[in-house]
Amino acid sequence: MMTLGFTYDLRDDYLAQGFSAEDAAEFDSQETIDAIEFALQQYGFNVAKIGNIKALAEALVAGKSWNIVFNICEGVKGIGREAQVPALLEAYGIPYVFSNSDVMVLTMNKALAKVIVQNRGIPTASFVVIETAADVATVDLPFPVFAKPLAEGTGKGISSKSIVYDKTSLERICTEITKKFHQPTLVETYLPGRDLTVGIVGSADQARTIAVMETFYQAGAEPGSQSLYNKENWKKVLSYAVVEDETAKAAADIALRSWRALGCLDGGRVDLRCDEQGIPNFLEVNAIAGLRPYHSDLPMLCRMVGIEHAELIHLIMDSALHRYGLTIKNKIKQATSVR
Structure with a gap:
């Protein structure tokens, strides 16, 4: 075995x-x-x-x-x-x-990931990286902007204060992020539209989207963000649904192009948000997406389209074994196919 x-x-x-x-x-x-x-x-x-x-x-x-x-x-x-x-x-x-070690660094540094996808012609919000409070004076993005740590996940460092309307407030939140997380702040043009995430399995030209899931903010949610509070309390303040309209199709295409451009492997998630024109914009890729069965976004969206947690893990393993040319003779269960 x-x-x-x-x-x-x-x-x-x-x-x-x-x-x-x-x-x-x-x-x-x-x-x-x-x-x-x-x-x-x-x-x-x-x-x-x-x-x-x-x-x-x-x-x-x-x-x-x-x-x-x-x-x-x-x-x-x-x-x-x-x-x-x-x-x-x-x-x-x-x-x-x-994904490989170089891809893990690239995707953790959200600014570098945005540079790569931007160079491939993939829509992503304009941005700057703030190293020190003094850098705020050089920001020429139109307000409001969205400020978050350069390299965190699970909504850490994101709150209702992340939507910023002036430079004084921006300097304050950038200072807070630097002090708390010991890293720069990523400042982006705020995207006011739909909040979408796309599940993906596979690698390179074998990568395929599973589904597109939209997040809806309910009473009590911190507005306009996948904050740590919202994620930890999602049963009270968020709801989710698989969507298949034209915007969702565009999001799936953008997500898959981003996944391939960044060299991601086996399985994960791409987060997007729509701009004022309704165009999905790349936010970030989760090369190690959460796999908590009834809590994490990827297993949740999979379940919505009939793929149970174990089947998701099997799809991921199918991809990894194929990449390495490995076979398992005593495989017990055939994974469910995806779109």
Whole structure:
């Protein structure tokens, strides 16, 4: 039986170390780890649970290896934190699931990702990167603008204050972001339109969209943003629906072009928002999308079109095994096809 290593950051471990709930927001729950492990076993793997990057490093030094690694480690520090496990596995020549280390750095740095897609003719809001408060004086984007950390996920650093209407307020929020997250601020022209996310599985010309999901803001939601508050309290303040109109079709096309332009692999999510003309604009790509079965966007949109959590994991594994030319003889369940 083929052995698969499983690397992850368990949220409870970090909370026990004194991390705040916000600091640990991107890490995975035991529910997620158990669900992924079940799906991988169902696929036919002997699953070896490794844990975080330190546990991985210890295992590698001890001489352990695996046929392939399913990696969902978010990492703790630095813009390259999602690239740390992939880089380590690359150094040891061990195949792994999801994007390469260089792509992980590129997609974590939202400004660099926007430059790439912009150069491919893909619509994305005009932007600047603010390193220091003094840089605010040079901003010539029309207000309102949207300000968020350059390299965070799960809505961290985003709140109702992120929609900014003047330079005084912009300087204040940029200073707050720098102090709290120790990184620059990405400032973009505010996009007032529909909020869309596109699920994708596969790599390069084999990549395919699963569905387009729209977010609707209910009473009590922080307006106009996928903030940490909104995400953590989505059952109370958000609702979701799969959409298939012309705007959704345009969003799917833009998302797939962005995914391929950035070199993303196996599975993930692309977030978009429409401008004043109703045109979907690229916001960011989630190269390690959340996989919490009943909470994360990708599994939720999959379920809306009849793809259960285990089937999503199987589709991701199909892509990874194909890339490496690997086959699993005792595969138990055939993954559901996608559009």
